[in-house]
Amino acid sequence: MPYDPSAFPPFAVTVDLVVLTVRSHALCALIVRRGEPPHQGRWALPGGFVLPGEDLAAAAARELDEETGLRAYGTEGSATEAHLEQLATYGDPQRDPRMRVVSVAHLVLAPDLPTPRPGGDAYGVRWASVDSMISSPGGGVRDAERFGPLAFDHDRILRDGVERARSKIEYSSLATAFCPPEFTVGELRRVYEAVWGVSLDPRNFHRKVTGTPGFLVATGGSTTRQGGRPAQLFHAGGATLLNPPMLRPES
Amino acid sequence: MPYDPSAFPPFAVTVDLVVLTVRSHALCALIVRRGEPPHQGRWALPGGFVLPGEDLAAAAARELDEETGLRAYGTEGSATEAHLEQLATYGDPQRDPRMRVVSVAHLVLAPDLPTPRPGGDAYGVRWASVDSMISSPGGGVRDAERFGPLAFDHDRILRDGVERARSKIEYSSLATAFCPPEFTVGELRRVYEAVWGVSLDPRNFHRKVTGTPGFLVATGGSTTRQGGRPAQLFHAGGATLLNPPMLRPES
DNA sequence: GGAATAGTGTCTGTGAGACACTATGAG
DNA sequence: CTCATAGTGTCTCACAGACACTATTCC
Incomplete structure (x- = not known):
């Protein structure tokens, strides 16, 4: 364990959010349209840098609040607030073409909300049905608009988040x-x-x-x-x- | 999502390993004795820096090999090799007193092995029963030697890994x-x-x-x-x- | 009245747990 | 022989799923 405080490989650490809700009988996720390269114009999961001195869950809650105005509680929020938990961490060296970025994805489950107010530098934010982004087994593409594939490895992150939600409501x-x-x-x-x-x-x-x-x-x-x-x-x-x-x- | 490739908060990213096995009717984990501060002389989970250009799972497999000589496969290894999966990521700003370190913990399940050959700069590496490190519900401390509390937040990581193993063998x-x-x-x-x-x-x-x-x-x-x-x-x-x-x- | 959703009762199959019983080795 | 572990049979209870039936509202 060669810890050396002054010489370590530099990483950027971000949080990405899989925000799920149920709207008109469909499982939907929150996505933002990217306003700058790479993947400019593509849809992506909301997220952003973890600030110095900020905990990972706090960064996720802050990004959620910035994007949707939702308050999140990790364990036992009162009923009006969203559930937030860590999902997984994605660190493929090639996942961001500009630099080495490790992203700690979080999963948010929320009741149906009005279409969120855009905030931050994403110039579009909306709900989209999960089916319109990832091909579900046996289901597949519908006639409706499609939003995938998402930027970066966000398709994979979204799939993992959806699968986590699907299995967690079984036993919790x-x-x-x-x-x-x-x-x-x-x-x-x-x-x-x-x-x-x-x-x-x-x-x-x-x-x-x-x-x-x-x-x-x-x-x-x-x-x-x-x-x-x-x-x-x-x-x-x-x-x-x-x-x-x-x-x-x-x- | 204000990505700016040149101005981002610097983080160190490490992997920590919860390596579990069953020896003489007890669930055991691999621990190393720290040879340098902080927490010098305390027991800790094996782990180390993720290298530039190295995937997270690859870093975990490399550390595992360095500490134990075990080969790991994430999904479907042949029967003699160990199972490896990502556990969770720990990023409390205070978890390492020297710098901001985000650690991606991995869980390894292995068959009973001979006492591992020491390697790297840890001057001790051994198996210890999980009960001798974390107090189990209802069980608690035994007469035997104790190795806890572990360095950093490794008690928490170990508990999370053990709980993951306990629940995963139910349905897999x-x-x-x-x-x-x-x-x-x-x-x-x-x-x-x-x-x-x-x-x-x-x-x-x-x-x-x-x-x-x-x-x-x-x-x-x-x-x-x-x-x-x-x-x-x-x-x-x-x-x-x-x-x-x-x-x-x-x- | 009909349509829609809420809620109860009842049957049947599957599987978990308790435990009697048999099988096959070592000493 | 005894002791230890392997493996089978059978009973009972709990629960999942199918589905008939009743309850209460809006039109």
């Missing part, structure tokens, strides 16, 4: 991070359906999700915003690990 | 990475017992593990090295994801 209560503070069982089910890209039986889903201890807590209120019979409102319970877990069909 | 075939190329069901069971710190029913374990498709392939041979009735020898099958998964008791 993270799916509630996609929901507003109060939500119905049907809304939670539509989150699972959008993230996994499947259809779930509403009756079995209801029985299962209300039977898992600590997952959901009834607020007493009810809503009819989905049409039909009024549904109970819930907020996320204290449990973070689900037992038994939700199982993805035909896994 | 990674437990075979702790075994020699050919192994018996009983040896595989002792891996699970050591990593999880539990006792498993040998009969149910046998039925379950041989019934999971793609997990184990019989070689035709048998051995009596554990005493008792000769046991069939197996090697790892092609499956990487177990379906159904192995379940940790009282989770």
Whole structure:
């Protein structure tokens, strides 16, 4: 371990963000259009340099706030705030043509938000469905506009983030991070359906999700915003690990 | 995303290794004694600088080879080689008192090995049981020698690596990475017992593990090295994801 | 009334865990 | 023989998935 404080290979360290939400039955990610080379005009994940003296998670939260105005909490944010966790680190020597950049990607799960206000030097920022950027297995390209391939290795980072979200909602209560503070069982089910890209039986889903201890807590209120019979409102319970877990069909 | 190739905050990037194996019914990790300040004389995880032009995984594999002579393969190594995967990245500004160091930790799972040959500038390298370094829940300190707390934030990194290994052997075939190329069901069971710190029913374990498709392939041979009735020898099958998964008791 | 969503009851198959029992070696 | 480990059979309980049925709103 030849630490030498004065002679070390110089690196730039950045954070990149995979910000996911569910909009109109589709899993969507936040992307920005690059205003300068390389990859000028291409879409990319939001991100930026880690500042001296700034922790990695703090840098990710700051970039998130700058791009979307969202506040993030790493572990147990109150229900209106987004979930943030570290995803993985990407350090291929060739991933940025200008210099050696190591990027610590973070995953953010947020409830549906208005189209974000542009900020920083990216001259476009928007939501795009994950399917319009990465080809999903069996699904593939839709008729709609396409935004891929993303700049740098961001396709890969996005895929890894989506796969992490898909597997984490199986055994944790993270799916509630996609929901507003109060939500119905049907809304939670539509989150699972959008993230996994499947259809779930509403009756079995209801029985299962209300039977898992600590997952959901009834607020007493009810809503009819989905049409039909009024549904109970819930907020996320204290449990973070689900037992038994939700199982993805035909896994 | 204000990329400016010439003016960026300077960082040092290192890799740290959580190398795990199972020795005499205990989960053990590789540690080195630090030969220089800070934390001189304390035990630490092996690791070192990422070289210019070197990928992160390549740096981890190089450090592993330098410390132990082990070859690592990230995805599908042949059975004698170790499994290597990225764990997480640690970038607290205060984690190294000398400079800003971001460390990309990697997890290595290896079969039992002879005590490694010392190499590099660490003047001691050895296996130590995980319990002798981090207090396990309910278990705690044993009568034996203790090696913690480790230098820097390595206690935290070690805990994260152990937790990753404990959860990954549930739903993947990674437990075979702790075994020699050919192994018996009983040896595989002792891996699970050591990593999880539990006792498993040998009969149910046998039925379950041989019934999971793609997990184990019989070689035709048998051995009596554990005493008792000769046991069939197996090697790892092609499956990487177990379906159904192995379940940790009282989770 | 019909359409839509919420929520309950019930059956069936699968698999986990408990544990009796048999098999085959070493000493 | 005894002891140790390997391996099989069988029972029970829990839960996932299929699906009939009822409940409550809006039109």
